[in-house]
Amino acid sequence: MHISEGVLSAEYVVGGYVAATALTAVALKKLKKEDIPKVSVMGAAFFVSSLIHFKIGPTSVHLTLIGLTGIVLGAPSILAVLTGLFFQAVMFQHGGLTTLGVNTVTMGCSALAVYYAFSQVRAKLAGKKTLLAAAGGVFSGLGILLATLMVAALLALSSEAFTGMAVFFSISQGILAIVEGVISFLVIQQLLRIKPELILGKSPPLTRLHDDR
Amino acid sequence: MFIIDRIAYTNNLTERHPAGKALISLPALVTILLADSIYIGLSVFIIISVLIIGWAKIKPCTYIKLLSLPFAFIMVSTLSIVIILHKGSFNPANRLINIGPYYLGVTDESLTKGLLIFVKTFSCITCFYFFTPTTPMTDILYLLKRMHVPEVLRELILLIYRYIFIFNTYAKTVHTAQKVRLGYGTFAGSLHSLSMLVSTIFIKSYTFSGKYFQALRARGYEGSFRVIHNVTPIRLPFLTGVGVLHLLIFALVIGLPL
Numbered sequence: 001m002h003i004s005e006g007v008l009s010a011e012y013v014v015g016g017y018v019a020a021t022a023l024t025a026v027a028l029k030k031l032k033k034e035d036i037p038k039v040s041v042m043g044a045a046f047f048v049s050s051l052i053h054f055k056i057g058p059t060s061v062h063l064t065l066i067g068l069t070g071i072v073l074g075a076p077s078i079l080a081v082l083t084g085l086f087f088q089a090v091m092f093q094h095g096g097l098t099t100l101g102v103n104t105v106t107m108g109c110s111a112l113a114v115y116y117a118f119s120q121v122r123a124k125l126a127g128k129k130t131l132l133a134a135a136g137g138v139f140s141g142l143g144i145l146l147a148t149l150m151v152a153a154l155l156a157l158s159s160e161a162f163t164g165m166a167v168f169f170s171i172s173q174g175i176l177a178i179v180e181g182v183i184s185f186l187v188i189q190q191l192l193r194i195k196p197e198l199i200l201g202k203s204p205p206l207t208r209l210h211d212d213r
Numbered sequence: 214m215f216i217i218d219r220i221a222y223t224n225n226l227t228e229r230h231p232a233g234k235a236l237i238s239l240p241a242l243v244t245i246l247l248a249d250s251i252y253i254g255l256s257v258f259i260i261i262s263v264l265i266i267g268w269a270k271i272k273p274c275t276y277i278k279l280l281s282l283p284f285a286f287i288m289v290s291t292l293s294i295v296i297i298l299h300k301g302s303f304n305p306a307n308r309l310i311n312i313g314p315y316y317l318g319v320t321d322e323s324l325t326k327g328l329l330i331f332v333k334t335f336s337c338i339t340c341f342y343f344f345t346p347t348t349p350m351t352d353i354l355y356l357l358k359r360m361h362v363p364e365v366l367r368e369l370i371l372l373i374y375r376y377i378f379i380f381n382t383y384a385k386t387v388h389t390a391q392k393v394r395l396g397y398g399t400f401a402g403s404l405h406s407l408s409m410l411v412s413t414i415f416i417k418s419y420t421f422s423g424k425y426f427q428a429l430r431a432r433g434y435e436g437s438f439r440v441i442h443n444v445t446p447i448r449l450p451f452l453t454g455v456g457v458l459h460l461l462i463f464a465l466v467i468g469l470p471l
Contacts, residue, residue, distance in 0.1 A: 007290065007330060010246060028365055033436040037429065040369050041422035042415070044376030048384050049411045065411070072415070079366065083373045090345045090353070091217050094286060097341060098246070168293040179404075186408030187415070195416050 003099045003151060012158050016102030020082070023108055027078040035076065042073055043080035047087060064176075066107050066147065067140025067184050070115035072198055077115065078108040106150040114143040126200060133188040136199070141181025148173040216278065220346045225270035231352040232359070233447045234344050236455050237264070241462060242340040248466050251332050256465050258336035260458070261343050269347045279342055280335070287334050295319055295327035350374050355442040364437055371438060376418070384414055 008016075031039065046069050053062045069077045082104045088094045095103050117139045125132040152166035191198050221227065226234060241257050248254070265271050271279075296317055345353075350371075357367050387410055391397065396406035426434075 007334065013246075024366070028363055031365060033365075034426070036365065036368055036436070037372065037426040038419075038422045040372030041376055041418045041425065043369065044373045044380050045414045045418040047373065047377055048380040049414055051381065052384065052388065052407065052410065063407075063411075068411075079369055080373075083366075083370050086370065087373065087377065089341075094283060096337065098242070098337070168289075182404055183408050183411065186404065187412045190408060190412035191415060194412070195419065198415065198419055 003095070003102055003155070008099055008102060008154070008158055012102060012154065013098050014101075016099065016105055018101070020101040020104040020108070023078050023105065024082060027076050030075040031079065039073060039076045039079060040083075042069075043083055046080055047084045050084070063180055063183060064107070064144065064147075065180070065184075066111045067114040067136070067143040067180065068187060070111035070113070070143070071118050071136055071140075071188070074115055074119075075112070077111045078104070081108045081111055102154065106147045106154070109150070110143040110147040113146055114139045117142075122200065129192045130189065132199075133185050133192060136188040137181045137185025140184035141177045144173060144177035144180050148177070216275070217346045218350075220271060220275065220279075221349045224347050225268065226347040227349060228445055229347075229451075230444050230447045231344075231348050231356040233451055233455070234348060235356065236452075237458065238340040238344040240459050241343075242337055244462055244466060245333055245336050245340070249329070249333070251329050253466055254329075254332035254336040257462060258332070258339050260462065261336070261339045265339070265343055265347075269343070271346070276342070279346065280338070283338060287331065290334075291327045291331045294330055295323050297323045351440060351442065352444065354440070355444060368437060371440075380414060380418060383417065384410065387413060 046065050049065050050063055066077075066081065069080055073080055082100075085095055085100055085103050085107070086097075089097050089100055118136055121135050122132065125135060148170055152170045155166040155169065188199055192200075238261070241261060245254050245257055262276070266273055266276055296319055348356075354367055354371060357370070391406045391410065395402070397403040
């Protein structure tokens with residue numbers, strides 16, 4: 001899901017960083033200080049989950065879980081995506097630091113889109129758990145497709161030579177979208193059974209920072 | 214555990230000022246991106262590789278292992294540039310496969326373009342390999358602080374960095390346990406196992422974050438970690454060396470005979 005170093009030209013790199021900075025600034029405003037440990041722990045959980053490779057036929061894909069990130073974290077999911085991509089670039093050289101901005105925008109936007117779509121149906125389907133989980137799964141799959149479309153469009157726009165790359169990329173990501181949708185469905189189902197407040201978003205913070213009596 | 218993290222604390226440049234190392238890799242990176250040529254990309258790749266092996270004293274075999282990490286990923290993107298989709302009139306010598314009215318093929322142009330992207334990407338990665346694996350995370354955070362990255366963001370990076378190691382161990386253990394019990398034997402089974410693994414990581418980390426926050430509050434956490442940074446200052450000989458290096462690269466770019 002990420003564009004690697006040296007592929008995009010300078011104007012796209014700069015544009016990506018500008019857009020990513022704007023998104024991050026909004027997310028930072030929405031983040032309460034007492035949520036920092038929660039966002040960081042969940043961010044790490046997403047990062048680790050995305051390290052697990054999954055065999056499909058001859059190839060193996062790894063999950064991105066951006067849909068689930070959006071659903072569980074809401075607006076601060078941008079921060080989790082940004083730091084996750086930062087670590088992927090620093091530790092594994094997947095993606096890259098110059099393309100960090102662009103990648104944050106494409107993946108963060110789809111996380112936000114999934115969050116928005118899911119929060120629309122969450123209240124209506126709160127009683128019907130399987131249906132809610134299915135909605136979450138479908139949205140997560142669509143989220144991957146959205147991110148894929150954005151990346152493919154960027155590649156095709158930045159240079160004509162990348163059109164083939166964009167097509168190839170879209171096909172491989174289409175498969176991932178289906179797997180990701182199914183996994184998200186199953187995970188949401190499990191979470192609704194075991195810890196529903198993670199999905200339904202009614203969790204009171206265990207301790208507050210500034211309500212000391 | 215992660216190879217890069219181990220190297221960060223054991224190489225020859227660990228104690229150097231992070232900004233000093235960034236002063237070497239960033240301009241080189243910009244040069245590669247702007248010059249857009251195979252020749253410059255290769256030259257910078259060689260220069261930085263010599264620095265990594267000779268100066269940072271990262272063992273050549275470790276360095277090759279590092280380079281091989283993103284290799285498959287880059288190979289896929291390069292191949293998808295080299296092999297192009299074409300419709301209509303097309304030199305038959307270049308055709309590989311016909312799909313209806315379309316042809317998959319390789320042209321001289323696409324080969325050159327693919328090679329250029331391959332070299333550019335690899336030399337960019339080399340530039341980062343001069344910086345990231347030689348610098349411990351605390352130094353990177355210090356640099357981010359000096360760059361006025363918001364405190365909350367740095368806090369998140371610090372905490373996520375810490376948790377990645379904890380949860381990775383946990384995830385690996387559970388994954389092995391599932392594998393041993395043939396949890397990944399069938400396709401349906403692996404979907405089920407993977408979703409169980411992901412949801413346990415979430416639940417575990419969610420509970421953990423609550424406890425962690427309470428523990429921090431009990432120790433006087435006010436929303437920020439204060440870390441002492443010990444950095445050695447950048448000295449003049451170092452700066453001169455960096456200047457000479459970039460002059461050398463610049464001379465390559467404008468094509469001076471050396």
